[in-house]
Amino acid sequence: MVVLGQLFLGLAFLASLIAIGALLWGRSLGEKQGEQITNAGYLATFAAMGSYTVSVTILTAAFFQKNFQFQYVAENHSTDVSSLAWLYSLSGLWAGREGSLLFWAWLLALFAAWIAYRRMEITDDLSNMGLMVTNVILALFGAAMLFSEPNNPFKTSPAEWLGPNGELLTQSAMNPLLQHWAMILHPPTLFIGYAGLTIPFAFAIAALITGDFSKKWVEIVDRITVFSWLFLGAGIGLGSVWAYVVLGWGGYWAWDPVENASLLPWLTGVGLIHSFTIYRRRNGFKRWAISMSAFTFALVILGTFITRSGIVQSVHAFQKDPVSLVLFLSMILGSLIAAGIGIYLRWDKLEGNDEFESLTAKEAAYYFNNVIMLVAALLVAYMTVSSALPTWLPYGGQSISAVSYDLLGRPVGVLYLLILAVCPILAWGKTDAATFWRRVKWPLVGAAGIFALLVAEFVLSLRPIYDFMIKQGGEGDDKFLAFGPAFVYDTIAILGFIAASLVIATTFYLFIDGARKRAAAKGEGFGSSLWWIITKARTQSGGYLAHIGMGIIMIGLVGSAMYVQDVRVNVPEKPGSSFQVSDYTFTYQGTNQRELPNGDVEMAATFAVKRGNTELGTVSPGRTAFARQGQTRLNASVQFEPLRDIFVVWEGTEEGVLQMNVKVNPLIWFAWGGFIILMIGTTLAAWPKQQPKLAVAPGPVKGSKR
Known part of the structure; x- marks a missing residue:
């Protein structure tokens, strides 16, 4: 099965290369002579999607079968025994470096196939080049997995990892912090956003290649852009929920480099969506639309670069990988350079209705919207990677504190x-x-x-x-x-x-x-x-x-x-001991402990909570010791109030004293x-309009049979 997965990964890469070649060759031959060659490019796009689908299916099946011949499965399988165990097995697909890259490539292949399906009866030059650029990006993702061992999800486990019956002898498993419902949803929603935001960039480059700056390319990608931005935002929100509930520090945003990486394209995505509005309604902001498409895509790849290159320290980052560093850095620079050269060469054709009579015009507000979003994104990006920059640059070699952000x-x-x-x-x-x-x-x-x-x-x-x-x-x-x-x-x-x-x-x-x-x-x-x-x-x-x-x-x-309000208190481990934070009184009732079937141990300290003389119930902050991973997780307990949360963490016990951390989080709801x-x-x-098909760009190929 490992070999089969590798085979289909290679076929997906080959299909993307064929699609690129066919679409470019068909264009060079002209509309009539190149029709069949162009058709082959569309079919190759479907083949790439199919091959990635098989690869994803093989890896997913390996998780459910506990097939530890897959090194990736051995390293990222779940040991959970709760009712969500099957979902954690599924989430193993995107829990690590290799699987998440495969999942991302598969989603991008689905978007490419969707575009091919929607445009297959039109076969205009704009659509062909948009699909070509998408396949270039897809091929680069395939290359990252095939030619970089740390990114390959189809590696075989070392022989010493497995027993005679295929059982796993090592202690490797999924990070227990990832075993939470929000982390089941957080990565897929982010990756849908990342993959979808590739499409506006691909069609922006296609518009530059073809010289077609009508509204057609915007109409093709507009809904996809809003849809992708929606999922990216949902992913950020779910990640914040996970950080708040699971990590036990009482907050939901720490300006960690990988957190920032997801925020950056979301910010420029705001500008991109508003640029599309002016493009459609006023025939303006053409340069803005193309520029924001390029910046958004580049910042998506920057997030991958931060996560996978190892140049920036983060609690979420993977180990260092030189191939990822070179490949994704090249994609960032290449996308911005390509867009910049294209805009320069097509400058005159990109003239639009960009002028506004005064600062009280709606266009002026859109303009400042774009400026603020772009400048904010670039500043945060610079601050995020500053620790990896040369020391002669401002803040080079320095990590920026959360307070500075x-x-x-x-x-x-x-x-x-x-x-x-x-x-x-x-x-x-x-x-x-x-x-x-x-x-x-x-x-x-x-x-x-x-x-x-x-x-x-x-x-x-x-x-x-x-x-x-x-x-x-x-x-x-x-x-x-x-x-x-x-x-x-x-x-x-x-x-x-x-x-x-x-x-x-x-x-x-x-x-x-x-x-x-x-x-x-x-x-x-x-x-x-x-x-x-x-x-x-x-x-x-x-x-x-x-x-x-x-x-x-x-x-x-x-x-x-x-x-x-952040308070740390020490409480004697005696029932009846109490302490007060703000208007809330916490009275210790006792500690309980239980061992789960998989050997994990859960402990919880229970406190009765009162606001004044009103009893609010109990909180039970706890700790879970994971036997296989050798890790301990703090389990926060939250007393929900209409205008605030009371966030309680049991940090540990020393010499019969409970070490408690209580945060009052006002207005968090x-x-x-x-x-x-x-x-x-x-x-x-983002909800699709009721229309038979997408707008037709100029120059259809007549007689197409697709």
Whole structure:
């Protein structure tokens, strides 16, 4: 089976090479003479997808069969015995370096086959070249697996690893931290996003090759781009949930290099989607659209480079691999150079309706949206790889602290949200003062109401936490003091609340105003009009919901990232011992321990929780000792409150004393809730329109039989 998997991996690589050659050869022969050759390129794309599918199936079956002849299975199989054991076996496919690269390549092959299927009756030059570029990238992924041993998922286990009946003699297995429902979903959603964001880049290069800068290439990839950005965002969110629940440190974002790697293309993806909007509606931002496609793809590959090259230290990174370093660095530079040269050579043809009369034009807001997203992504990218850069460069050879990222990210986030609040109420071309005031006055009233509630929470809950943490001192106050005086720190928080209030109020107003106007024009009820906007004008309503989600997330970030109360206490291991954090009293009830059938040992310390005189229930922070892996995992326990989480971790026991860490995370449910609304909105925006097929680009080949 190992040999069979390797064989189909080689066939997939060969099929991609054939597709590249056939599509280029067919183009050189012309439309009529090259038709059959071009057809072969499409068929080879399907063959590559089929071969990757077989390879993935073989490796997945090996996990379920516990076939330890596969070295990758031996190293990444799950020892879990819970009801989720079969899902952990499935997730072994993407749990390690080799399998995740195969899974990614398979997803990219599926996207390529989908494009081939949708365009096979058209066979225009634009589609052919887009498919060709996609196959080039697919071939490079195949080469990474075939010609780099650390990336090959079909290696045979060393003989000394296996017993006479194929049983595994080593202690290798899946990292127990990965055995969580969020980690079952987190990598696949990320990889769907990564693979899908290859397609807009491929068609941007195709547009440069063919010189076709009509709206056709954007119409082909627009929905795929939003769909992929949706999954990338979902992957980031699921990773944050996993970090919060599993890692036991009480947060969900640490600015780790591999965390940053997923955020970077998401940021430029925001600019890419908005560039497509201007491209479609105003025939503008052509250079922006191609540039953002290239930057987004390059940042996707940068994430792979960070994870697999070993040049940047991360808790998520794999071991160093020279082949991955050279290959993926070449892909990053090659994609940017190719796009840059193409834009330079086609500069005149890329002229569009990019001019705006004043800064009060909607186009201006889109422009600043792109600038902020691109600059933020590039700065974070530079900071992420700074430790691997020469020392003569700024911050070269230095690791950037999380506080430094916060110093950049928080003001930029507030500025971006303010643009997000204003953009929808601006007019194309120019917005005069009277029109602007007419559109903004009611949102200002709504924003004032929301802001008043947030200020009350700030005064009653958040500001006291700041004072407590500064008074407590120690390492916990570093992130507060890094911003300077208290009023600077608080000003950023207040500005964040103002921006969030404006975004939420403005967007709700747009829904209400749109439904009111439609109801008056169509003679129907307000509710029916609002439902029509949500379900029929999905691109617009989905965007509005996404904006609301971003505003709500900002509220959650201000509370749960800026005003966390962090307390460490030692509690005698005697039932009845108690301690207090904020308004909450924790009373120790006892410790229990049990051994699982696989030899793992679970321990939990139970505490009764009261807020004032109100009993809230119990929390049971624990520890799991994994016998096979020789690791211990902290199992946090969370007391969920409407406006905060009480996050409790049992860090250990020493001389009869329980070492406890308690964090009060205010407003964190706004972050989770806003994320869900953002995903719902993006899903609406990505929902396919009812149309028979994609737009036809110029120059169809007549008589095609595909």
